[in-house]
Amino acid sequence: MYSTFRDILICIGFLFFGMLLCAQNPVIEQMEHVSKLPDVEFYDVTEDPQNYIWLAADKGLYRYNGKSYKRFRHPKQKANSLFQLKLDQEGRLWCSNIYGQLFYVENDTLHLFYDASKLVKGQLSPFEITNTSIRLFTVDGIYDIILKDKNIIKLFEGMSVSESTHNDLSYVIKMNENGRTSKEKQNWYQITNGQIKLLKTFTSKYRMQSPKVYAFKNSALLNFKEQGKNQLYIYKTETDDVLKLKTPKSLEDLTIYNITSLNNDYWFLTTSGVFIFQLKEQQLVLKEQLFSNESVTDVLVDFNKNYWFTTLDNGVFVSSNLNVRQLNLEQAKDKITAACALNNNQFLLGTNNGKLLFYNTNGVFKTLKLPGSKIIGNLFFDASQNHVIVSINASESYSVDLNLFTIKDQKNKYSVAKTFTKINDENLFYGSYKEAIIYNKPYISDSTR
Template sequence: MVWFLLLFCLQANAQQPFSFPLPNQLTDVVYNIHQDSKGFVWLATNKGLMRYDGYEYQLYRSDKQTSVAGSNIQEDKYGRIWYQNFDGFLYYVKSNSLETFQQNTPVGFSGYGFTKNYLFLVQKEGVDIFEVSSLKFIKTIKISFDLAESSTVFKDNFYFIADNMMYVIDENFNVIKKDFFKNKKLHIKYIYPYKNESLFVVSKLNEAKEMYFFDENLKLNYTFPIPEINLIQGADIIDNHIWVHTSNGIYVYEKNGKRVYKNAFFPQNSSSQTIKDHQNNYWFSSVNEGVSVVPELNHKVYSVHDSDFMRFCKTNDGYLIGTENGEIISTDKAFQNNKILRSIGQKVPTYYVYFDSKEQQVIFSDLGFSIEDRFENIRRVAEIANLFLQNGSMV
C-alpha cells in the first residue's frame, strides 16, 4: 500500500518508472555517478566531487584545483577514488581529502583509465603511463593529435580516440592504430566496452544515426541504426543492455539494436548517467534535475488526479481512491478511465476506503462512517465497523 500512495502522489508522466529524488541534493547539475566497493555513492557535479553515504553529502575540493566541475569517476584497485575536471586534470581522494595528481599538460577533458598494473592518461604530447601502486611515472608514448575525444579500458588494454583515429595500447605498451573514422566526418566520438565481448562507439551528434561495434583489435563487427537520437551525452551497460543518455532522456537497446523499452526514460531530463547499485536500485543522473532513484523499473507512475491521495483499494474492475479533499475516484486497471464518484467540495480527507465485493458496495470514512452502493442501501454503523475489523483496517 505504501508504494501505491507514493506512486500516485508523485504525479509524474504516465508510463514512467516510479522514482524519488535523492534527498537534500546540493545541486541539480550531476555529470557522473559511481558506487564504490564500500557502497558509497560518488557524484561529479558542477560544485565538485561529492560522496553520499545515504544520509549526508561530503564535498571534496582543493585550493589547487583549476576548476571543480568534472566527470569520469573511477576507483582503482587500491580503493582510491578518482575524477577528472573538465580542464583535463586528475584528482583522487586519499585519507578523506582531495589530492592533485602530478601530470603533464592535459589536452582538455580527454580521459584516463586503469588496467591491472597501470594508469594511462592522455595528455598534450601523447599518452603518459604510471604504475597504479606507487603512481610513479613510467613513460610517455608519443602520439601527435589536436583533439582527444574519449578513452576506455577493455581486456586490460587502453583504448582512445583522437583526431578520428582509434588507438589501442596493450600491457607491453605496443600501439595499434586504426583509421576507420578518418573520412566519416563525425564529431566527438565516445568509446565503451560492451561487457567482456566487444567495444562500441557512438558519435556525440549522431550524424550517421548509427552505433558501431568493434573487436578488441578494432576491427568492425557490425553496426545498428539509432535514428531516434540527435545528441548523445554518454552510455552505460546495465542488465546486458546499452543505455544511451541524451538531452531528452535515456534510450535502452539490446546489443542487436532492438529497443528494450518503447519510450525513453525521463524525457524531461538532460541525462548524464545511470548505475545499478549493490541493492539493485537504479540511479539516474542529469544536468538539469539532479539524481533520481528507481527501486524497480517495472513499477509505473500514472497521473490520475490533481489531489493528494489518502487511501485506495482494489475493486473487481480497477481501483478506488480516496483523496485529501473528500473525493472518491474510480479508475480502471490501466488507470485510464477515471470517474469521481463522490465530491463534497471541502478539504476533508477520506481516511478509509473499502470495497465489499460480495455486496458490490463502497464503504468509506471521513468525518464518520458512510456508505454508497448501487441500490442506495444503508447498513448499520456496527455492521460497517465489523467489515473494517474483518479487513484489518480497525483493531
Template sequence: MFVMMKFLNLNSTKICSKNSFVSRTKNLLIQNFAYTIFIFFFCGLISISAQNQPLKTYNKNDGLPSLHIKDGVQDRTGYLWLASDKGLIQYNGNSFITYTTQNGLISNNINVVKANNNTLFIGTDKGLSIKNHNGFNNFEGNNVNCVLTINNHTFLGTDKGIVRVREDYLSPLRTNFQIDLNKVNDIKFDGKFYWIATNKSLWRLDKLINPEVLDRIDVNNYTSILIDSKTIVATTYNNGLKFITNDEIETQTITSQNIKGINKINNQFWIISEDEGIEVLDANFNFERTINKYNTLTTNKISTAFQDSDKNTWIGTQDKGIYFIKSDRPTQKKPTISFENIEVVFKSIDSININGYEKTLQLPADKNHISFYYKTVDIGNSNNLEYRYTLNNQASPWSKKSSIDLAYLSPGNYTFTAQSKIGELESDPIEFNFFIDTPIYQKKWFIWSVIGLASLLLGSIIWLYVRRIQAKNKAKVAKLQLENHLLSLEQKALQLQMNPHFIFNVLNGIKALGNSGKSVELNTTISRFATLLRGVLHNSRQEEICLAEEITTLKNYIELEQQMNPKPFEYSIITNLTLDPEEILIPPMLIQPFVENSIKHGISSVENGKVDIHFSVKNDFLHCEIVDNGIGFHQSKKIKTTSTHQSVALKVTQERIESLSKKSTFHIDEIIENKQVKGTKVAFKIPLKTDF
C-alpha cells in the same frame, strides 16, 4: 491523443459522404485503432511511472553543493562519490561532504571519478587527483575526460591524447598522431584489445604502450564505449550507436541526439543525451521508453546514470542536481565493512594499505595507544547500522559507534576484528594484527646490564668519594687564594686612594699662599685639605660608607683640584635617587679614581673643562656615570708618559666593581659627535644596598 482522435473522426466523416456503408466500416475500424493506441499509450505511461517510482531529487535544499553533477561512482566501503563543477562530493546516505582545493584537490571542476578499492581517481580540467585515506596526490596536466585502471597501471584520456600515470608525474603516450593530438573521450579494455573513442575516430589497439596492432575502426565523433559480452557498443554524438562484433561494424539509428554516453542498468541500455534526457533500449537494443522532463524528470540535461551496489539508480543532471530511483527489487545482502583509518599514538598509518595488510604490524613499547576507524556505508539503511569489535577474542556489544581507542596496551600479540550489521545480517569481519614490544626495562639483557652498571656505579661512588674529599681541599685552597686576592685588591685600593703627587701639589700651594700672605685663601685651602684627609682616612677603615659621605669627599677633592689646576673647570654632581643618599651604602673611594683621571688627563688640555657626575637608582641597581668634555679616553692614553699611578688605580677600581656586581657592567666610551671626540663617559652599576 484527443487531437489525434479528432483528426481520425474528421477523416471518417469525409469518407462517409462517398459511401455510407464503406465509411461506417472504416470509421469503426479507425475508432477501434485509435482506442487501441490510446490504451497502449496510457498503459505505457503507467508502466514508466511505475518503473521510475519512488523517485527522489537531491539538490541544494538537501545539502548538495552543486546542481551540475558530471559523474558518479561508489567505492568499496559504500560511499557515493559525485563529480561536480564545485568539487568532489561524498554521500554516506545521510549527508553530503564536499572536498575542494582547500582540502588538497588540484581543481574544483571535476569531469570524472573512478574508484579502485578505496582509492579514487579524480579527473579535472587541470589534471588528476588521487585520493586515499591519507589525502590527495595531484598531477598537473590537460583536461581529463576518462580514467582506465588495469594491471596496476592507470591511463587517462585527455584533450591531448592518452596519458599514463607515473609515480610522480603524467607521461604522454605516443600511439598515433590522430590519437595523440585529439580529444580522447573514453578508453575500454575487453581482455584482449584496448578500444579508444576520440572526437574524430574509434580505434582498436593491442597495447597502449608501443602498440603493434593499431586499427582505426570508424571515423566519427565517438563519445563512449560499452563492452557487452563479445559486442563492443560505441556511441557517437549525432550518428547513433555502433556495434562491433567479429570485426564487423553495424549502425543503429536512435531518436536521441547529442549523445554523451551509455550504461547498462537493469539489463537495459540507457543512452544519455546532453539535452534530450535518456533513451532506454531493451536487451536486444530495441526502443523501450524515454526518461525526460515530459514523463519523469524536471530536466533533459543529463550528464550520467549509474547504479550502486543495491541496484538503486542515480541520474546526474547539469542543472537539477541528482535523481535517486530506488530499486523495486532490493536485494538482501550482507553489509561490507572496511577500515577507514588506523592511528598509532594519534598518527595515521600511511605506509600500508590498511584494508589489505596481512602481516603483523610491529610497534615499540611506547607506541601502545592505537585507534581504529571502520565504516559500513549503506545508502538505504544508514540509520540501521550497528558495529562491534573484538580484541583477542574479547568482543564488545553492538553499538552505533564506528571507532575505538585502545590505550595503554600491554606488550604482546593482538588481533583486532570489526563487524557491522543491518538487522540480522552481519558483515564478514575484517582483521588487523599488531604486536607491541616488551619495554626495555623488562628484557633480560637490560636486567643484567643494570646489575653490571650498579656494580660499576658502586665502585664509582667510592672513587668519587675520594675525589670529593680532594676537591674540597682544592676548593678550600681556591677560597683562600680568592680571599688573599681580595685582600690584595683592598690593600692596593687603600694605597692608591690618594695620589701622592696631588698631596704634594696641595702642600706646595698652601706654602705659596702662606708666603704671599693670603691668609683667607690659606685658611680655606687648609680647611678643605684637612676635611679631605680626615674623610679619606676615616673611609679607608670602613668596608662601606653612605653615598652622602662619598659625595662630600668628591666635592672636597674636586674643589681642591680647581684651586690647584692651572686651567679653570666646572663640575656638577647630580643625584636622581628614590632613596636618601644617607641610606645608600657603597664601597669607599669607588668614584674618585675616575674623576681624577677626567681632571688630570681628560680636561687638562681643553678650555672650559667640565666634569659631570650622575647617580641614579634603576631596577635595584645604583648607576654611576662620570662624563667629561676632554680629549677622549684613547687620546689621553697616548699622551701619558710619566705616571702609571692613574692607570693602575683605574684597573684596580674596575676589578672592584666587577667583583661587586658579578656582571659585565663597566663601560668606558668616548663621546663622538659629527665624527669628532667630544669627551669621555665612564658608566657602571653596582647592586643597590641600604642600611635598613
C-alpha cells in the same frame, strides 16, 4: 558505510486527482529533499567499497554518507569542477579536471598525483587506471604515467579524442598522426596488454563530431555525430567485427551524454532523459524512456539496488525500485478516493463521483459508472473469484464481475467498509465501524452470515 537509502527516505504520499494517465516515471526521491544537496550540476556518480556515494559536480567532489555531504578539495586544485570518477584495485577514488590534474582520495584526503597540464593542453582528457600506471589519452597521443615513480612513457602519437575501458580491454578513437583532425579518416583502436589493434577506419567527406566510445563486457559502442545526426557502431569481441547500427529516430538529434549497460540492456543518457534499448538482431529496440524532461548524465545502481541519476541542471534523484511508477493524472473535478491492485500489472481507482477506472500499463482501458453520484470509500479485489467489492460511504455497496465487467447491487451488505479479508475460497471477512461479519459465498444474493 552510509545508511540504507530506504531507511532515510521520507514516506511518499500520493494524492491522485483527475481521470487520465499522462506519464509513468519511476517513483523517485530528489536528494535535495532528503539532504542539503550541495549543487545542481552533476557529471558522474560512483560507489566505493565502503558504500559511500561519490558525486562529481560543478562545484567540486562530494562524498555522501546517507546523511550529509563532505567536500574534498586540494590546495593546488586549479578549478572546482571535477570529472571521471574511477576506482583503482585498492578501492581508492580517482578523478581529474580540465587542466589535466589527476587526483586520488586516500586517508580521507584529496591528493594531487600528477599535474599533466602540459600534456592535455587545456582539454579534458580521458584516463584509465592500469596495474602500473595512469594511462592518459590526450590531443598529442597516449601516455602512461607510472604509478611508482611518475615517469612518463608515450605509447603512440596522434590525437585521442575518446576512450573507454572494461577490464583489460581499452578502446580509443584516434585522429591522424600529426594531431590535426581529418575530414577523411578517423581510426578506432583496441588496446590490450600494451598491444594496439585497429578495429575500423572511418572514411567520410564529413568530419566525425564529438566521438565517444563505451566499453562493455562483450562489446563496445561508438557514437558520433555526422551532419548533426547521431551515428552508432558496435564492436563484438566474440565475432571480432564492427557493425553499423541503425540509429533510432528518437536518438537522432539528441545529445548523448553517456551510454551504459544494465540488466543486459543499453541505457542511453541524453538531453531527453534515459532511453532503454534491447539489442535484437543488430537492431536497437526501445523498451522505454524515463525522465524525458531531464538531462541525465550518469546512473549508478548501489549495493542496495537503488538507482542514482545525476542531471546537468536538476541535481540528483534516486529510485529504490524502477518498477514502482508514479502516475501523473490530469486535474478534473473527480477525486480519487479508493484504489486496489488487480492481476497482470493492472489496478483500479474509485472516485467521489461513483466512477471505476481500470488501468493497465498503457492507461485507462475500462470505465464503469455506478448508479447516481456516490463516494467510493473502499475497494477489495477477490483474486480467486475475479470479483471486486465496491463499498460506498453510505448505506450501499456493489460487486463487479471482472470476467464480464458487470455491476451487481449488494444493497448495504458491504457499506462503509473498513477492512476485507479473504479467509478461504468461499468465506469473506468484512469489517465496518460498527460490526464484523463473515460471509459464505459472498457474491450470491442469499449468502449466509
